[in-house]
Amino acid sequence: MIVVMEKGATREQVDHMVERIESMGLKAHVIVGTERTVIAAIGEKRAEAKQSLESGSGVSEVVPILAPYKVASREVKKEPTQVVCRNLKIGGGAIGIIAGPCSVESEDQIIKTARAVKAAGAQGLRGGAFKPRTSPYSFQGMKEAGLKLLALAREETGLAVVTEVMAIEDVDLICKYADMLQVGARNMQNYRLLEAVGRVRLPVLLKRGPAATLEELLLAAEYILNEGNPNVILCERGIRTFENHTRFTLPLATVPWLHGKTHLPVVVDPSHGTGHTWLVPDMAAASIAAGADGLILEVHPDPENAMSDGYQSLRFDQFNDTMTKCRKVGEALGKKL
Ligand code: PEP
Ligand code: MN
Numbered sequence: 001m002i003v004v005m006e007k008g009a010t011r012e013q014v015d016h017m018v019e020r021i022e023s024m025g026l027k028a029h030v031i032v033g034t035e036r037t038v039i040a041a042i043g044e045k046r047a048e049a050k051q052s053l054e055s056g057s058g059v060s061e062v063v064p065i066l067a068p069y070k071v072a073s074r075e076v077k078k079e080p081t082q083v084v085c086r087n088l089k090i091g092g093g094a095i096g097i098i099a100g101p102c103s104v105e106s107e108d109q110i111i112k113t114a115r116a117v118k119a120a121g122a123q124g125l126r127g128g129a130f131k132p133r134t135s136p137y138s139f140q141g142m143k144e145a146g147l148k149l150l151a152l153a154r155e156e157t158g159l160a161v162v163t164e165v166m167a168i169e170d171v172d173l174i175c176k177y178a179d180m181l182q183v184g185a186r187n188m189q190n191y192r193l194l195e196a197v198g199r200v201r202l203p204v205l206l207k208r209g210p211a212a213t214l215e216e217l218l219l220a221a222e223y224i225l226n227e228g229n230p231n232v233i234l235c236e237r238g239i240r241t242f243e244n245h246t247r248f249t250l251p252l253a254t255v256p257w258l259h260g261k262t263h264l265p266v267v268v269d270p271s272h273g274t275g276h277t278w279l280v281p282d283m284a285a286a287s288i289a290a291g292a293d294g295l296i297l298e299v300h301p302d303p304e305n306a307m308s309d310g311y312q313s314l315r316f317d318q319f320n321d322t323m324t325k326c327r328k329v330g331e332a333l334g335k336k337l
Helices: 011-021 046-055 106-122 144-157 167-176 191-198 214-226 252-261 268-272 275-288 317-334
Strands: 002-005 025-032 038-043 060-061 084-085 089-090 096-100 124-126 159-163 180-183 204-207 232-236 265-269 292-296
Touching: 002 011, 011 025, 011 038, 046 060, 046 292, 096 106, 096 159, 096 317, 106 124, 106 144, 106 317, 124 144, 124 292, 144 159, 144 167, 144 275, 159 167, 159 214, 167 180, 180 191, 191 204, 191 214, 204 214, 214 232, 214 252, 232 252, 252 265, 265 275, 268 275, 268 292, 275 292, 275 317, 292 317
Parallel strands: 096 124, 096 292, 124 159, 159 180, 180 204, 204 232, 232 265, 265 292
Antiparallel strands: 002 038, 002 060, 025 038, 084 089
16 A cells, blocks of 8 residues: 655654554654655555554545565656765766676786777766576676775776675675676566565665566566665566567566666666677667666677676777767756766
């Protein structure tokens, strides 16, 4: 249920309603909007709870949340959520660009890439230190040594570091170095991991599972929100279909559809979404045209010799051209990149 407070309801009235909601065994999430404050009351609803809450002081109305995802839903929060992480702003009218290699490989590689993507206009630096690889024999990432290199690149450039967390036991370590946690496609439905990242203060970039519906993606986000972390960014990175001309099929209707259903920002990953460098610039521009709040792109100084995903990584000059293209599309829509 959503407890909609009257315009101008006092702090005491809101606190009182939170107490009442919690005393009913429900979880209360307070959402302060520009117009008014609402409190999402989450849990098994009891028939008498609605009536009882409606009588609270400062309460305008109590309405059911129809969507299966609650805190993520537009019904609860009309205004778009903006996630801010250093100079990286995603959502609520801001477009944020995260770029960098699939994997951190060396100091030279990550520092060069950080400088190049910053110069081209990115605000976030991606780079995997813990890599989810299809084969156990493939490069698994530099682990903590990679995290240290990412932190060094941040020191040098000021870019916000975005890196993947694959396991609950790594959350604390990664939080020491990262600015934003990425939950990868393969872990979208790892519910204990989602709860663990819901308990930290860093924003979470949640990638769509290649076989997950958008409702499942929103319910996965709900696990994070329900633990108290309000800064969740949804990422479309392509799904598995019968089509094999691309690595995955990148459905861009995801962007406006999600914007209709949730206040959470939506970014697109055209690198994994296509699996081919030459398709990335056009799909990046198309993502901006579809209304994406940001992009996450793989960029490498020497894609031919990359230790992972070189075939879909942009060289620095290609990333620069992609940014120019995306800026033009953004301008046409009255948005700045
Ligand atoms: C990645 O970002 O390098 C990655 C492994 O992505 P995904 O989880 O979308 O496959
Ligand atoms: Mn990759």
